Amino acid sequence: xxxxxxxxxxxxxxxxxxxxxxxxxxxxxxxxxxxxxxxxxxxxxxxxxxxxxxxxxxxxxxxxxxxxxxxxxxxxxxxxxxxxxxxxxxxxxxxxxxxxxxxxxxxxxxxxxxxxxxxxxxxxxxxxxxxxxxxxxxxxxxxxxxxxxxxxxxxxxxxxxxxxxxxxxxxxxxxxxxxxxxxxxxxxxxxxxxxxxxxxxxxxxxxxxxxxxxxxxxxxxxxxxxxxxxxxxxxxxxxxxxxxxxxxxxxxxxxxxxxxxxxxxxxxxxxxxxxxxxxxxxxxxxxxxxxxxxxxxxxxxxxxxxxxxxxxxxxxxxxxxxxxxxxxxxxxxxxxxxxxxxxxxxxxxxxxxxxxxxxxxxxxxxxxxxxxxxxxxxxxxxxxxxxxxxxxxxxxxxxxxxxxxxxxxxxxxxxxxxxxxxxxxxxxxxxxxxxxxxxxxxxxxxxxxxxxxxxxxxxxxxxxxxxxxxxxxxxxxxxxxxxxxxxxx
Amino acid sequence: xxxxxxxxxxxxxxxxxxxxxxxxxxxxxxxxxxxxxxxxxxxxxxxxxxxxxxxxxxxxxxxxxxxxxxxxxxxxxxxxxxxxxxxxxxxxxxxxxxxxxxxxxxxxxxxxxxxxxxxxxxxxxxxxxxxxxxxxxxxxxxxxxxxxxxxxxxxxxxxxxxxxxxxxxxxxxxxxxxxxxxxxxxxxxxxxxxxxxxxxxxxxxxxxxxxxxxxxxxxxxxxxxxxxxxxxxxxxxxxxxxxxxxxxxxxxxxxxxxxxxxxxxxxxxxxxxxxxxxxxxxxxxxxxxxxxxxxxxxxxxxxxxxxxxxxxxxxxxxxxxxxxxxxxxxxxxxxxxxxxxxxxxxxxxxxxxxxxxxxxxxxxxxxxxxxxxxxxxxxxxxxxxxxxxxxxxxxxxxxxxxxxxxxxxxxxxxxxxxxxxxxxxxxxxxxxxxxxxxxxxxxxxxxxxxxxxxxxxxxxxxxxxxxxxxxxxxxxxxxxxxxxxxxxxxxxx
Numbered sequence: 004x005x006x007x008x009x010x011x012x013x014x015x016x017x018x019x020x021x022x023x024x025x026x027x028x029x030x031x032x033x034x035x036x037x038x039x040x041x042x043x044x045x046x047x048x049x050x051x052x053x054x055x056x057x058x059x060x061x062x063x064x065x066x067x068x069x070x071x072x073x074x075x076x077x078x079x080x081x082x083x084x085x086x087x088x089x090x091x092x093x094x095x096x097x098x099x100x101x102x103x104x105x106x107x108x109x110x111x112x113x114x115x116x117x118x119x120x121x122x123x124x125x126x127x128x129x130x131x132x133x134x135x136x137x138x139x140x141x142x143x144x145x146x147x148x149x150x151x152x153x154x155x156x157x158x159x160x161x162x163x164x165x166x167x168x169x170x171x172x173x174x175x176x177x178x179x180x181x182x183x184x185x186x187x188x189x190x191x192x193x194x195x196x197x198x199x200x201x202x203x204x205x206x207x208x209x210x211x212x213x214x215x216x217x218x219x220x221x222x223x224x225x226x227x228x229x230x231x232x233x234x235x236x237x238x239x240x241x242x243x244x245x246x247x248x249x250x251x252x253x254x255x256x257x258x259x260x261x262x263x264x265x266x267x268x269x270x271x272x273x274x275x276x277x278x279x280x281x282x283x284x285x286x287x288x289x290x291x292x293x294x295x296x297x298x299x300x301x302x303x304x305x306x307x308x309x310x311x312x313x314x315x316x317x318x319x320x321x322x323x324x325x326x327x328x329x330x331x332x333x334x335x336x337x338x339x340x341x342x343x344x345x346x347x348x349x350x351x352x353x354x355x356x357x358x359x360x361x362x363x364x365x366x367x368x369x370x371x372x373x374x375x376x377x378x379x380x381x382x383x384x385x386x387x388x389x390x391x392x393x394x395x396x397x398x399x400x401x402x403x404x405x406x407x408x409x410x411x412x413x414x415x416x417x418x419x420x421x422x423x424x425x426x427x428x429x430x431x432x433x434x435x436x437x438x439x440x441x442x443x444x445x446x447x448x449x450x451x452x453x454x455x456x457x458x459x460x461x462x463x464x465x466x467x468x469x470x471x472x473x474x475x476x477x478x479x480x481x482x483x484x485x486x487x488x489x490x491x492x
Numbered sequence: 493x494x495x496x497x498x499x500x501x502x503x504x505x506x507x508x509x510x511x512x513x514x515x516x517x518x519x520x521x522x523x524x525x526x527x528x529x530x531x532x533x534x535x536x537x538x539x540x541x542x543x544x545x546x547x548x549x550x551x552x553x554x555x556x557x558x559x560x561x562x563x564x565x566x567x568x569x570x571x572x573x574x575x576x577x578x579x580x581x582x583x584x585x586x587x588x589x590x591x592x593x594x595x596x597x598x599x600x601x602x603x604x605x606x607x608x609x610x611x612x613x614x615x616x617x618x619x620x621x622x623x624x625x626x627x628x629x630x631x632x633x634x635x636x637x638x639x640x641x642x643x644x645x646x647x648x649x650x651x652x653x654x655x656x657x658x659x660x661x662x663x664x665x666x667x668x669x670x671x672x673x674x675x676x677x678x679x680x681x682x683x684x685x686x687x688x689x690x691x692x693x694x695x696x697x698x699x700x701x702x703x704x705x706x707x708x709x710x711x712x713x714x715x716x717x718x719x720x721x722x723x724x725x726x727x728x729x730x731x732x733x734x735x736x737x738x739x740x741x742x743x744x745x746x747x748x749x750x751x752x753x754x755x756x757x758x759x760x761x762x763x764x765x766x767x768x769x770x771x772x773x774x775x776x777x778x779x780x781x782x783x784x785x786x787x788x789x790x791x792x793x794x795x796x797x798x799x800x801x802x803x804x805x806x807x808x809x810x811x812x813x814x815x816x817x818x819x820x821x822x823x824x825x826x827x828x829x830x831x832x833x834x835x836x837x838x839x840x841x842x843x844x845x846x847x848x849x850x851x852x853x854x855x856x857x858x859x860x861x862x863x864x865x866x867x868x869x870x871x872x873x874x875x876x877x878x879x880x881x882x883x884x885x886x887x888x889x890x891x892x893x894x895x896x897x898x899x900x901x902x903x904x905x906x907x908x909x910x911x912x913x914x915x916x917x918x919x920x921x922x923x924x925x926x927x928x929x930x931x932x933x934x935x936x937x938x939x940x941x942x943x944x945x946x947x948x949x950x951x952x953x954x955x956x957x958x959x960x961x962x963x964x965x966x967x968x969x970x971x972x973x974x975x976x977x978x979x980x981x982x983x984x985x
Contacts, residue, residue: 004955011944014873022870024750025882029866032889036859039893040852042902043812047848052813060798061810063826141507 057125067128073097074127074149076109076119078156079186079375084109085120087149101158103195104165107219108156108188108373111196114203118219119373122320123152131379148380154373155184163485164189164463167478173445173465174220174352177482178360180457182390183369187482188353190220222322225349226464229436230285230417231447232344234405235310235358237282238397239303240293241404250278252289260339265291268435279408283416285433287343294342301331303342309396310358317370317393318353325350344436356462359431359449362405363457366397406430410454418448421480427487428454431461433476435468444468448475452483459486502560509553510821514849516553520546520602521853524860527595528867540594544582547602551575554609554822554846561823566616574608574623581630585931589637591938592931593868599861600927603912604630604920606854610842611915613822614834618915625917629924636928637935646699647876650707653700654720660689660696661727676907678733690728690736691918694743694887695925697724701744702879705751714748734784735906739890741765746886747879784904791904804831808899811844812851819847834915836907839899855896858911862889865930871937881933884926 046052055061072095076085084105088098097112099105110118120127130137130147140147157177164175164187177187194202194216205211218224241247254273257266265287267273273286281289294300304327308314312327326349329341340346353371361368370391377386409430413422417433431450438445446468451460461482463475523543530536555571558564578601585597604626611619640646664670669680680687704717721744728737745761773785786801794802794809807830815825827833827841834841843851865885872878891908898905909919 004951007948007951011948018870018873021750021753021875021878024746024753025866025870025878028746028749028882028886029863032862032886032893033859035893036855036889039897039900039902040855043848043852043855043900046809046812046900047817055795055809056813058795058798058806058810060806061814062829063810063814066826138511141511142504 053126053129064125064128070146071128071130071149072146073112074130074380075151076123076127077151077153078158079154080158081153082158084154084156084158085112097196099196102197103193104158104161104189105156106193106196107190107221108161108185109154109196111199113199117217118320119152119154123374126150126152126377131377131385132381133379133383136381150385151378151380151382152374153376153378155179155186155375156188156373157186159485160187160482161189163187163482164478165191165193167473167481168465169471169473171465171471171473172220172467173463173473173475173478174224175461175463175478175482176221176353176356177462177486178356178369178371178460180360180363180451180460181369183357183360183371184375184390185371185373186459186486188219188221190218190224192216219321220464221352221462222318222320224351224464225323225325226352226445226447227345227436227438228348228350228355229344229434229445229447230287231355231432231434231449232342232348232350233282233285233290234362234409234432234449235307236290236294236298236303236342237278237408238401238405239298239306240278241401242306242398243298243302247278247404250281250293252276252281252286252292254286254288256288258288258291260288260291260295261335263336263339265339265343279411282408282432283411285412285417290343291339294338295335299331300329300333300338304330310361311354311368311396312348312350316354316357317368317391319372322353323351325354344434352462352464355447355449355464356460359451359462360460361396362402362409363430363451363460366395366399366402368393368396406454409450413450418450418476421474421476422450422483425480425483427452427483429483430454431479433474442469446473446475448479450479452486459483506557506560506821506824509557510819510847513550513553513557514818514847516546516549517846517850517853520550521856521860524595524599524857527860528863537594540598543595543598543602547578547598547605548575550602551578551605551609557822558609558613561821562613564616567612570608570612570616570619570623574605577623577627577630578605581634584634588634589931589935591935591942592637593864593934595864596861596927596931596934599857599864600912600924602857606842607838607913607915607920609822610838610913611834613845614827614841618834622915622917622920626920626924629917629921633921633924633928636925637932640929640932641935647703647706650700650703653696653703657693657696657700658720658723658727660693661724661731663689664731676732676734678728678731678736685917688916688918690731690733691916691922692925693724694736694739695884695922695929697721697740698743698747698880698883698887701747702876702883705747705879706876708751733907735894735908738894738906739887739908742890743883743887747883750882751875751879787904787906791901794901804837805898805901805905807831808837808840809901811840812848812900815844815847817848819843819845819850822846835909835919836895836905836914837899838910838914839896842913851896855892858889858892858896862892868930868934868937871941872933873940874936877933877936881930884930888923888926 073087075083077083083100085097085099088096099109108118110116110120112120116124127149130149132147137147160177168175168189168191172191175187175189176185178185202216206214206217253275254267256270256272257264267287268285273284276284276286276289307327312325314324316322326347328347329337337346341348357368357371370393372388372390374388376384376388378384409432410428412418412432413429418431422429429450429452431448434447435444436447437443446465447463449462451457461479463478465473465475465478468474520543523539527536527539530539555567559567582597582601585592586594608619608623611622663680664677669682670677671679671681673679678688678690680689701721708714708717725737725740728740745758749757790797790801790805794805796802798806811825811827811830822845825844827844830837830840839851842854862885865881865888869878869881869885872881888911891911894906894908895910897903909916911923912920
């Protein structure tokens with residue numbers, strides 16, 4: 004017996020030694036499979052997966068409305084801006100309580116959608132109600148309520164912008180200076196998204212073919228920057244001349260630069276000016292002088308492109324690209340007009356706001372954003388978005404130098420009429436940009452409030468200033484007033 | 493105020509079924525693993541019978557969903573026929589081979605039923621075809637353990653295996669019957685049926701390597717063996733069937749490692765692979781290797797090549813991501829948008845409609861049958877069958893890994909089928925053969941253990957009757973150790 008068992012033990016032992024590679028390989032594959040198992044779970048829970056599902060090529064999105072009721076869009080304080088109403092037959096209609104007020108920012112959800120309805124269309128059709136509710140809805144054959152998009156929009160500011168603009172065509176955009184959150188975005192003429200069927204039909208009829216009511220002027224409207232561009236010319240001067248405080252120019256109301264005649268507004272002679280005075284009074288001859296005699300045009304072009312002229316904006320929605328054509332090789336005669344913001348240069352109000360935001364924020368441009376957070380239908384926060392920086396586009400020292408000059412525009416310059424003597428401080432720049440040769444012009448204001456620790460950035464353009472006499476500065480002052488609760492008329 | 497919008501009764505049934513399937517799937521998976529830890533035979537059998545119940549429930553609920561969503565009464569017929577064949581298979585195997593591994597038969601039946609169900613969802617035509625061919629496959633392979641038992645000296649015929657294997661592989665280059673599919677020339681068309689010879693050659697290859705390794709004594713023999721194996725792979729490279737090359741390569745080096753117990757071989761294998769890839773990339777970047785380069789690109793960033801190379805992987809990820817953990821319910825998703833959803837990307841189709849939880853369970857079920865195979869190889873004391881079982885196990889699990897890993901973008905996709913689930917006559921047939929061979933080895937091992945027990949009892953009896961005193965406890969048997977150990981424990985108490 005012993006011999007037999009001994010022999011068996013020997014065999015088992017031998018087999019065990021032989022089995023070593025076998026055991027090793029088994030563990031190897033178990034490990035690999037644990038890796039694959041974990042990877043699949045990781046793929047499902049990581050943030051990017053929502054983006055995979057949100058990919059526009061994913062045709063499955065079309066079927067979401069079979070299972071989900073489109074979620075709400077709310078303002079930062081929870082005021083509902085868009086919701087889905089269901090009647091007794093189960094028919095769903097999208098409803099916008101504020102009608103035309105948020106037409107361009109919130110958008111509409113048919114005809115390919117627009118605005119936040121478009122950019123957040125996917126998230127609105129996702130439902131993150133808790134798993135118990137979800138199973139309950141599934142089993143009870145109910146649709147799941149979609150997630151709520153909490154935007155950064157502020158109803159007060161939006162209303163103030165719309166009221167101030169009145170019937171005038173134009174655009175207003177207000178950003179939070181340190182984060183780039185969009186607080187207001189209003190474009191006039193506007194339309195009622197509750198009535199989108201008729202609006203759409205009108206615009207696509209022959210009579211309405213020239214209508215621009217669907218155009219979001221804040222992001223898609225291209226305007227000559229006018230005098231607001233002088234801020235860029237001056238920053239370039241400061242960059243190239245550390246002793247900029249010694250700048251000195253005498254304005255006679257008009258002058259000839261590179262064989263081009265440049266006139267100041269109303270041909271007013273500003274007399275002796277330093278750099279701050281040049282900006283405060285928006286002196287054309289002084290800036291043309293800087294452009295023609297003091298700065299390197301190649302560098303100016305580089306600086307403008309660094310500020311995203313001719314480039315992509317860090318903005319998710321639809322927008323037009325701003326353009327700046329002057330280069331070191333351009334004809335000399337183009338310089339004087341271009342440096343004061345005329346010529347071929349074009350910019351959108353949103354882009355102009357971003358440049359001002361960068362100045363207010365120590366040179367760091369923030370990505371403008373609409374969405375603060377996504378909540379499920381029960382109000383539980385699912386995702387909170389952090390503000391994203393685009394990067395530093397201006398030397399912080401230059402912003403320190405230019406801000407006092409921008410403030411002087413308000414305290415003792417072209418913006419004093421509407422913004423002087425307010426309980427809050429403002430730094431900014433006005434602009435009057437001619438868009439044709441018969442003297443018709445648009446009125447600009449770009450600037451930010453609370454200069455020491457900037458709160459909000461506003462960019463306004465009012466079209467056809469000559470006829471409706473509403474200036475950009477006036478509109479901006481009304482929005483600032485609304486922000487600071489300063490309602491004295 | 494809560495917004496409520498109700499939609500029909502059909503959805504109610506479908507949604508309840510969806511969640512129940514997930515519950516039964518989880519239970520089935522758990523039973524696959526508790527099988528290994530079960531204390532005694534009775535508990536194990538109990539586990540296995542429960543598994544059969546879960547299989548039936550999952551299959552039944554899936555067909556309920558299909559019936560509700562496809563609104564086709566033929567689903568009922570399909571259901572009845574499928575379940576009949578599955579019962580027949582499980583019962584016949586148990587009757588024919590008393591010692592067969594019931595876990596293995598359960599897994600085979602389960603995976604095949606899942607395969608039919610998903611194929612039925614994708615294309616009833618394919619499902620019927622697959623069903624008929626697989627049923628023939630089941631009927632044929634049920635005899636394999638019996639046949640293997642008749643041919644005891646297979647291990648002496650390695651030259652035959654080598655020649656047969658290479659000849660079969662080369663058959664795809666024959667002018668009339670050979671044909672090219674998706675850039676790989678790896679099919680033969682026999683008029684009434686199309687086959688992938690590689691699927692069968694891989695089994696012959698495993699037999700070839702095992703039989704020559706058994707005889708191995710000198711380095712020279714190893715070199716010859718390596719050269720012939722390399723010839724196999726070279727043919728596959730020329731066919732541009734790189735998934736298969738990978739399969740053969742890993743199987744070969746694993747088997748050599750097992751036979752020699754020298755870690756140098758797997759290390760050598762990895763080094764050679766890296767070198768071959770680098771060299772191949774440098775020399776044949778635009779010709780032979782372009783096929784691979786495309787797939788690697790698609791893997792690195794499928795969304796950058798969304799409309800071209802990455803298309804398949806993107807669609808696969810869309811399906812998995814949109815389906816979510818619980819899935820959309822069978823018949824409610826859009827798995828038909830995934831390219832080659834019936835074979836290479838069938839895992840994504842399963843995840844989309846039956847849920848990622850189902851997919852995760854499926855991964856674990858595949859892994860458990862791999863562990864079961866390795867267990868059998870471990871217990872087997874005949875080197876030839878030990879190597880064969882091991883080779884089959886590695887080949888099987890690697891195939892699962894390449895398929896699922898490719899579908900979920902864990903690795904570049906290689907165009908390998910998912911054993912027993914993917915559509916494809918060759919693949920299903922060859923996997924069934926593999927499982928039947930492993931069943932044979934299991935029977936062999938069980939018989940060996942029984943013989944040992946008998947012999948031990950005989951000697952013990954003789955010694956006791958002869959007045960001798962033996963110390964029975966403390967010896968390490970080979971099989972059913974657990975059963976005996978627990979008996980010993982209770983004896984001690």
